[in-house]
Amino acid sequence: MFGLEKRDYTLLIIVACLTMFAPFILNPFPTDSAMAQFNAGYPDLMQRFVIFGIFAIGFNLLFGLTGYLSFGHAAFLGVGSYSAVWMYKLLGYNILPGLFLSVIVSAVFALLIGYISLRRSGIYFSILTLAFAQMMFSIAYSDLIGRFLGTTITNGETGLQVYNSDPQVLHSASKPDIPHLFGQQMQSTYSLDIAGWSFDFNTGYYLCALIMIAAFYIAIRIFRSPFGLMLRAIKTNQTRLNYTGLNTRPYALAVFVISGMYAGLAGGLMACMDPLAGAERMQWTASGEVVLMTILGGAGTLIGPVLGAGFIKYFENIFSKINDSILHQWFAFFPDGIEDAVVFMIHPFIGKGWHLTLGILFMLVVIFLPGGLVEGGQRIGKLLKRGKKSEDKGDGDAASTPAE
């Protein structure tokens, strides 16, 4: 169906189900329970999951297929955000023009940067993309172009936002003062209460989720197409391809632009959910983050980047919010002395220490799961299968499972 093989079709359905039911899946704990801290099913974080999912899917098209490691992908994300906010400022709060422009503008940037950077390969390519991105970050952060022209383009470190004095030619009093799609506000949320649980259904999230499923579908098609095959060939042995008389660069450039458009789309969506474009989202650390997401999840796999994006954003948003008083609540059942000791032990890893926890987990995943989280999933799957088989056979096979 949809021109997909059965396996891919199943994967698409699974992803679609997961995103559609995310408000339930991500809120497994009752609102009042101590574990509610780990609930991630609130609109902002769910939106971030899928938006960064799109970003990582796009990055994986480039890195996973061709092996070209771009260290400047956040620049396209930033460009997308700025384009979208400029559309708000000029036209009005309907998100469609902004989304279109963000994809187009980021494609133009990707074409320019890709055309130049793809003249080199390996780490030289990485550093070229990094250099371009850092230049764009500096320009945005201090609004250098704006200063040159004597106007505001990026509004510096404060971030580009809409002011009441902006033209907004398509805006009228009857339309909402926040991003909307033909009147449907991105921020509007319905809450469903069942006993102690509460589930949020947010318009913006579902818009992002639909777009992500579409993006995922397109990514599958690219993976399975002859074009995708060609890209993999570039990764395997570019020199040999060149010797056969094939010019690989147009292929690489095409996927670079597609991947840049994914990033631009993600940036545009970020501005749709929250109408402010900050320069930090173009910094090299942001570019590094998407690299981490992709590799952590499993580069070159379809689902990996999405998992990696979720993993990192979860840590950033959930772990950084745990503080000592919450810990004391959790461990209140211990006697005082032990409670303090436990809190003292955990203290370095939560709240302001979330970077530390993330760093340690990175290392563990990279060391023990070279294929990323996807490999972890596969190993668990295998173990389960093996367990089942051995049950069927009824012999002691399981005991001799080799430790890997």
Added chain:
Amino acid sequence: MDAFILQLLNGLDKGSAYALIALGLTLIFGTLGVVNFAHGALFMIGAFCSVTLSRILTLSYETVDETQKDFLGNPLVVKTPYVEKWFGPETGAAIIDWAVPLAILFAIPVMIFVGYVMERGLIKHFYKRPHADQILVTFGLAIVLQEVIKYFYGANPIPTPAPGAFTGSFDFGVLLGFDPNAIIYPYWRLVYFFFAGIVISAVFGFLQFTTFGMVVRAGMADRETVGLLGINIDKRFTIMFGIAAAVAGLAGVMYTPINSPNYHMGMDFLVLSFVVVVVGGMGSLPGAVLAGFMLGILESFASMNWIKDIVPGIDQIIIYLVAIIILLTRPRGLMGRKGVMED
């Protein structure tokens, strides 16, 4: 003209920091073939060796001074360092004053040990893994190291002044016939420049003129053949990793009086040092040093006022601009070899 010479001096000084870090990075890459994203963290740990030593030297005993009050109105607790008690106030103060140069002696063993542990404990297992994995694991390590430092030392910069003898600046202009104050340069920065020169020469000399260095160079060129000759190249490479860590650490130790160290300083240098290494050419030691000095000098020139008047903000982007131009005109950086890290 005087402004030009002044920025040349500045550039040489900035360049020496870049060159030292890039040199260590290239040593690791050239010998072990590992892209070490934790190298900035090694620089940072070096700087904190200096902080740690000055903390050790200023370990104090407390006496209560009834005549003075602290902020809560209680009698003031006066701290006197033990070294002042043991060696007398003047010698003690002098020892504390010289904490940064003393930290060199402290940092060398510490850094070699840190490098050794890193290589044996972690990086060894990544030789056969893709570069992307190496980047990720060393990046993770960098985060962990800097967060550990943050946990113990806080996020604020910590002042570590140079010895009193090196405060103030040297008037070059007078030597060259300019007006007084036209070209002045701080003594400590001159020290840093010469120190960098010594370290760089020492590394090159070690590789060039010792048997050990010869073997390592042979190993860099063709690891397998050297292995076949029955030489345990791995062991030597481990030692080279330790030396590279020590080079980064020393760069950090001596840098502390120039900028108060904080836990984040490694990340600030990380991207830059990679740009330097790549502009110099992956795996080329002279390239790394050359590119370090070149980018330092260009950065300084770009921050001259009349240049900034023509192109605002050029000082923010010059390094990246130069990197792009060089990589497009010289495919493998200034002195890189073909085929290194191109796939």
Added chain:
Amino acid sequence: MSNTNFTRRGLLKTSAVAGAGLAVPTIFTGDVWADAHSGYLNAPQGSTVTLGFNVPQSGPYADEGADELRAYELAVEHLNGGGDGGMMGTFSSKALEGNGILGKKVEYVTGDTQTKSDAARASAKSMIEKDGAIMITGGSSSGVAVAVQGLCQEAGIIFMAGLTHSNDTTGKDKKANGFRHFFNGYMSAAALAPVLAARYGTDRTAYHLTADYTWGWTQQESIQAATEALGWQTANNVLTPLATTDFSSYVAPVLNSGADVLVLNHYGGNMVNSLTSAVQFGLREKQVNGKDFEIVVPLYSRLMAKGAGANVKGIFGSTNWHWSLPDEGSQAFVKSFGTKYGFPPSQAAHTVYCQTLLYADAAQRAGTFNPCGIAEALEGFEFDGLGNGPVLYRAEDHQCFKDVLVVKGKDNPTSEFDLLEIVEITPRAQVEYAVDHPMFAGGDLGTCNPGA
């Protein structure tokens, strides 16, 4: 069917119980019913009220954020009737009773701004959407303050700004839901310039190094205007990239430029590094135009001054508050903070403590947590006893007007906290400005948004 922004978990929890009965699923309650009930977003239900403390916990300002967090915890303790009450005892308004706010126990959630506007907004959003925070406060930079203030305006939540010094926070970017207790660049300049003129003379030429972002620009503009009004000249203004760590190439040309004062419009790590560079170059021992060369740091922070070590000695600057202030309120605060944590509070800690108290007091006086009610209670509110003398929360731009401290680096510090000494307390009248002052023009406060 009308839609609303953000969720109201706390409310829904109770409404589910009260309206639909236990364990009966209320499918798609929506927020309509709830809004008619309370009229504003995240109305506290039950016996508690949740505040959101959004401070930098990672990145260069993490220590400042940690100090803010300590002050918040102290404020919450005092509001709930614990501890010695701190400045609640000296505060001129006696509405607070030490039983929480409006009888509801104060609880809080914390988040990490990372000193990035994106991350700060994400963190604030999660507090609003997930934790049902009724007020957001904190931050250690103006970019973040402006970004979060904008978010709170859109969402319909009160924002009590932490450490933010840019003119824009209550100028170009002012918002009806945002309030600032901290002083700003204009006030620093207005307080500092006369002191500088008195010490260094009116015949001076200044060279500015300015951090290349919004705060730096407004700070530089303010101080240049204030000093030029007193007869100073400005030799040059050089913008330095925020990421600069080595300022040597910006400091080196200063001595040869004809200027005899260097003004460092830097904050945080930038300030530490540029000041260290300037002192290293021996600028302070030099003479230019027959006068001793001087360095000025318009905005001081004790935490950051500590990073510059001995280099701050004798250098003038301004600060919002300092623990050595002798008034009753400051002493009470220093005592309760110092007793709890073992060291004196920073100005960041002071301003966020005041903001928390001011918010609680406003809610108490208004008798509601409705942002519009609170805004009304804060607008034009005059108070005393919070450490800066009599203070006015101006209604037109939500900026506090109070005395400004001119300080200088202490020559003989007696402890690691004793880095600054107060040179002059500039009276409030001298730092006041008109609402439509050109440096603050272009903004629009808008109307208060209760979010429902």
